[in-house]
Amino acid sequence: MWRWRRRTEVPLFIASTVFLGCYAVRILDDDLPQGWRDALLTVTYTTWAMFVADFAVRWRISGRGLSFVRTHLLDAIVVVLPLLRPLRIVEIYDSVQHRREHARLSLYARVMAYASMTAVLLGFAGALTVYAAERGAPGATIRTFGDSVWWACSTLTTVGYGDVTPVTPKGRSVAVLMMAGGLALLGAVTGSFSSWLIQRFALDEDRRPPGGSPGGLL
Incomplete structure (x- = not known):
């Protein structure tokens, strides 16, 4: 498979x-x-x-x-819900974690690049869906697509300024998914980078002479 x-x-x-x-x-x-x-x-x-x-x-x-x-x-x-497909980066990150015998920057860099691209796609998809749901709703603060993009950026990054918020049930449901997606994508990026750093330091430590410093001065 x-x-x-x-x-x-x-x-x-x-x-x-x-x-x-x-x-x-x-x-x-x-x-x-x-x-x-x-x-x-x-x-x-x-x-x-x-x-x-x-x-x-x-x-x-x-x-x-x-x-x-x-x-x-x-x-x-x-x-x-095909618009949520960018969230599959979580599974890709898990597969990388299972294949981390060596600190391969290229592998982790691909995960981080993929996560960045999928964050953009997820944000754009969320902005579209919320705009479609909110633009004609009574009392809506998201009236233009620009408002929706701004809201999506603040939601994905978990900042949440609160100046524009969805008021419809569909819009708020999308908001919940966006918050969860933002946390998952940020976790994939920071986790990949942290894992690579830890493995890099571990490999350097293993290469040191027993009881000596990296330069062999002790």
Whole structure:
């Protein structure tokens, strides 16, 4: 199953970006012709079908029945809510942790870079969803997409200024997911960097001569 995941991770990441792009155009462009809306909706459902197929194949390969769903709950949630796909960085971080026999900067750097990109995607997706839910709601403070982006940035970074806040049930539900996602992504970045530093220091310590200093002066 690891081989399948390694081969499909990049194509599915691209598919999630396409999914998000189609979703964004349909929300932000109110004057989009109906024909284009239908075409974007078709692309959206096509990429969604790719996520479903990927989950089904990995479920079949595992041969574990319903226990696979219980141990891959985040993947199951992503199939239902594709905009949350960036949160799969948590699983990638876990896989790196299991392969940390050597302090490989390139491996941890990829995780940190992936986490940064997915934080942007998650923030953009959250901003779109909240904007769609809030822009016409009575008493809403998020009236423009710029307001929504500002809110998403402060929420993902767990700052939470409170100058603009969602008032609808859907908007607040997205806020909860964004707060949890922000903590997970920040944890992946800081955890990867900390793990690399600890392993680097441990390897340097192992290379020292017994009872001596790094330069062999003692």
